[in-house]
Amino acid sequence: MTIDWSTLDWADPPAWIAAVISLGAGAIALRALRHSRMSAEASTRSADASTESAESAKISAQAAVRQAAAAERQVELAEAALKLAEESAARSSSTTKTELVTESLTGPKPPYVAWWVEHQQNQGYRLRNIGTDTARNVEVDRSRIKCVFRGDFPVAELPPNASVKILLSPMLNATKPGELWVRWEGHPGWMAVPVP
Incomplete structure (x- = not known):
């Protein structure tokens, strides 16, 4: 609703009251509009922050998957090292047996003196x-x-x-x-x- 100011009788107090109320309502409406814009901007920022948080969570999940894969690889490497150590121990005991057989056939090795x-x-x-x-x-x-x-x-x-x-x-x-x-x-x- 718009007021036609040219038709307003300035000596009429109810017109003045209506004008003041109209101005007050306009100020409240402007204030509400400003508040609603601020609220919309805050909502946008919140949505952006939520998006960033979701991206961070995604990156964190990817890092966790990589860490789990690395831990699994370390376990595999440790198992392989253990297997090699066991094989080496088995070979060294057979080498010792071979040395004992050789020594029994050829006699003991002479001491190393220099x-x-x-x-x-x-x-x-x-x-x-x-x-x-x-x-x-x-x-x-x-x-x-x-x-x-x-x-x-x-x-x-x-x-x-x-x-x-x-x-x-x-x-x-x-x-x-x-x-x-x-x-x-x-x-x-x-x-x-x-x-x-």
């Missing part, structure tokens, strides 16, 4: 067992050494990484040897060990 001569200072040296087994009844061939030689030989036992002190003192025409000739139990021949 030698190294280290220069200490001046005329002092050390004959060191750098092998993995203990050397027993270690001897040095003194007949091949022309200079003064001192050392506590024969040595009953020389464990791995252990050493025995020796002294090589060249005098006049006797020079320091270029090697020491060593033998030990289980290795009957003489073995040359270079002297630095």
